[in-house]
Amino acid sequence: MTFIGMDHGTTGISFCIMSDDEEILDVFKIDREDSKSGKVSAIEELSKRCDFSSVKLMAITYAMGDGFNRILPIDKVEDRGILSIAGAGKVTGGGTSVFSELESSNIPTIMIPGLHKNSTSLNELFNAAYSHQASPEKVSISYNALKETGWKNFIVADISSNSVDILIEDSKIKGAIDACLGAMGIVHGPIDLEMIRDIDEGRKTANECFSHAGAIKIAGIDGKVANMKDQLLENYVNGDEKAKLAIDTLIMTVAMEIAGLDVVCENDIEGIVLTGSVGSATEPFNFEDEINKYFKGKYELRAISKESGAIGAAQIARDVFNGEKEILGIEVDLS
Known part of the structure; x- marks a missing residue:
C-alpha cells in the first residue's frame, strides 16, 4: 500500500509518496510555470514513481482552503474549497492545472482545509481576530512536525x-x-x-x-x-x-x-x-x-524537512485511511 501527499506551495507543487509503514519512497516538485504550460503533467510524474493500483489514499492542499473546515473527500468539496483566489499572492495558474489533473484521476483523494474564521477546531479568540490564519499546507506541515517530535505543545x-x-x-x-x-x-x-x-x-x-x-x-x-x-x-x-x-x-x-x-x-x-x-x-x-x-x-x-508539507499530507492520508477521525483537532468526515 502507498499513500500520496501534495503541498500546494508558492513556488511549486510538491508530492510525497509514502509506504504504509511511513517510509518515504519519493519526494518531488513540479514548477508552477511548467504545469501551467503543459510541459509537465502531475499524473504522468506520479505514474513514473508509483503504481496507482497500490495507492490507497491521496491527501492534497489547494490555495487558501477557506471554503470548508473538515477533511473531506475531494468530490464533497465545493468550488475547490476556496471562497476566492483574490488577495492570495501571485497567481500563476500552475496549481489550478495540477488540481484539475488530480480531480479527474481515479486516485481516491481527500482535501485538507485551511485555518480560518469558520474553523471550529481553533481557539475562538483567533477566529474572532482574524478571518484567515493559514492555508491548508500549514496543517500538513504541523502534522509532520507532531510526528517528528512527539511534542504536544x-x-x-x-x-x-x-x-x-x-x-x-x-x-x-x-x-x-x-x-x-x-x-x-x-x-x-x-x-x-x-x-x-x-x-x-x-x-x-x-x-x-x-x-x-x-x-x-x-x-x-x-x-x-x-x-x-x-x-x-x-x-x-x-x-x-x-x-x-x-x-x-x-x-x-x-x-x-x-x-x-x-x-x-x-x-x-x-x-x-x-x-x-x-x-x-x-x-x-x-x-x-x-x-x-x-x-x-x-x-x-x-x-525538519523543507518538504514537510507534502510529507505531512502523505502521513494524513495514511492515518485517515487507517481510521483516524481527527487531525490536529480538525474533523475527518468521509461520509
Missing part, C-alpha cells in the same frame, strides 16, 4: 516565500498568524502604513503590496517568484548590505511572532519546529543559530 515556524507560525497545544492547532499579518517571508509580508497609502491612492493593489512586502522589499529584488530566494541568497553571499539587512529583518520578525504565540499558550512550550526553505536552511546562514540569538537558548529548536 509547540510552535511551528514555516519560513519560505512567506512566513506563517502555528501554535499547537495539547496536540491540536490553537491558532496561527498569517503571512499578511506578522512576520516577513522572502516574498510576502505584512502590509504596513506606507502600503495602505499606496493602495488608497491607487498606486498599487493590496495583492501587489502583499506580494512585495517580504525580504525582497528591503533587498530591492523583483522578478519571478521562484527565482527571488536564490537571488536574495546570492546577493547575501556576495556581501550585499541590503540583502544582509533583509535576512536579519526577516529573522527578527519571525522571532517576534514566535514569542507572541508563546505568550498566549496556556501550557509550557516544549519547543519550536523550523521548516520551509529558509527555516530549515544551514547555508549560507544557519537559521536555527540566527533565531536562537533572540531566544538565548530558551527553546529547544528542531529543524
